[in-house]
Each structure stands twice: as C-alpha cells, then as structure tokens.
Amino acid sequence: MKERPSFPARWGGNTSPAKPKSAPGTNLPQGLGMDSSAVRQRMVQKLAGQGLSDPRVMAAMGKVERHRFVDSALVNQAYEDTSLPIGLGQTISKPGVVSRMVELLCAGVTGKLGRVLEIGTGCGYQAAVLSEVASEVYTIERLRGLHEKARENLRFLRLAHVHLLLGDGMLGYPQGAPYAAIISAAGGEAIPTAWTDQLAVGGRLVAPVAQPTDRGVGSAAAQALVVIDKTSQGLRHTVLEAVHFVPLKSGLA
Ligand code: SAH
Secondary structure, three states: OOOOOOOOOOOOOOOOOOOOOOOOOOOOOOOOOHHHHHHHHHHHHHHHHOOOOOHHHHHHHHHOOHHHHOOHHHHHHOOOOOOEEEEOOEEEOOHHHHHHHHHHHHOOOOOOEEEEEEEOOOOOHHHHHHHHHEEEEEEEEOOHHHHHHHHHHHHOOOOOOEEEEEOOHHHOOHHHOOEEEEEEOEEEOOOOHHHHHHEEEEEEEEEEEEEOOOOOOOOOOEEEEEEEEEEOOEEEEEEEEEEOOEEOOOOOO
C-alpha cells in the first residue's frame, strides 16, 4: 500500500490550501503569511474609520507585521486596537495611538520625513512603522532587555536606516540632531529641553505629557498628547487628547 503523504500535503491540482479558521482578530493562523496582510488591511480600515487619513501612514500600518513584535501567546491579538505587554513592565502602544502620532508627525510634510528620533524603542514596532515614512530613524531605549529584543525583532527587516541605541532618551541623541521629528512613547512631567534643542526649525515633536489635574495632591496625573512645533519665532505648544503611556524614566536599567 502506498504511504500517505505527510501532512500538510501539497496536492498536485490547483486546489488552494485550506483556509485557516479565523474570525477577525481571534484565531489568526500560526504561519500568518498572506492572511496577515488581509487582517492588517482590516485594521487599517478601522483606523480610517477613527480618522486616520494620511496615505503614507495607512500604507506603513498595512505593511508592518505587528504580530512579529509580540510574544507568540499574544499573536492572536496583534491586530486588535489594544496595547499589549512586551516584558519588563512595558507595553507596545495601540495601533490607533501609533498611527495617530505618526500622522501628526507627517502632517504638513510632503514626501518622506527626514531624520526622526524616537524615545522608547520597546519591542521596535513603532520604529519599523517610522522607517516606512522617514529617511532615517534613531530610536533610544533605556532597558537593555528591550533594546536587545527590538534588535532581534527588527533583524529580519534589515533596515539599514534604523539606528537602535541603548541610552537615556531624556537626553535625546545630539549626534543625530537636528531632527525633522521627535516622538516619545513614554510620558514625563514635562518635555525635556534636550528634545526641543535637538528639533530642527520647522520640525515637530509629539509626546505624552502629564497634565495638571484639579483633583488635588496625590491624584494620578492625567496625560495628554502634546505637539510642539519649532518655528523661527520659537516653540508652539498644542495640547490634544488624553492618552495613557508608560512613564518616562531617567537612567539605564
Ligand atoms: N514604541 C514602543 C513602545 C514602548 S513603551 C513599541 O513600539 O514597542 C515605551 C518605552 O519607553 C519602554 O520600553 C520604556 O522602557 C521606554 N523608556 C522610558 N523612559 C525612557 C528613557 N528615558 N529613555 C529611553 N527609553 C525610555
């Protein structure tokens, strides 16, 4: 008797491989591959429904495979609009927040952004998104474990224009300055002056910043997304919607 082909079988005919059982956002197939592209397009459609409209950012969000940046146990949630743990008490931001911030950085710029500084590399996902819209990306992480994880996660993309740095991002990275854009994935009490110093005139910074609350001493400070535009006349601050980011901390760990 002929031996059965081992599974998965490759049939001679033009039968397409069995469709993985997958309800949107739940049962993503293990190998993902082409199917993950369709799942990302659905995610981009949802983001568009929330107001995302910059075609460069939509293309970047549709291209970068978020599932490659999260633990295998969380792959099924990779394309939901939710933040996820990435280890060492840190989180990968929600796709809605990543796309919102990157869209803010790109607004008013035609073509690609120039050099961008990201504070808080985390797992490297946002750096990969930025690499699609900028000519060069410098990204700093203060936790060695995550810096190394990001290096591992980004290796397969071979992005020569993304520079992963281990350091205290509160100091910025003067060697790469001036930056066309600066983006922080961690929120502090105020914007460090190093960041605005290293921003180019005409450049834009987007970061979460603690906002004074009227609930008295001891109440958790709320964060808001703050945009700073550096003009020849000085800095222009705009406070946008409330957000929730991990804290900006000084020093290495
Ligand atoms: N952009 C990341 C999000 C990571 S969460 C991603 O796509 O995964 C924010 C990160 O900021 C955390 O990893 C935290 O360790 C880091 N962080 C906080 N303060 C920092 C600082 N002063 N310098 C560099 N990284 C910092």
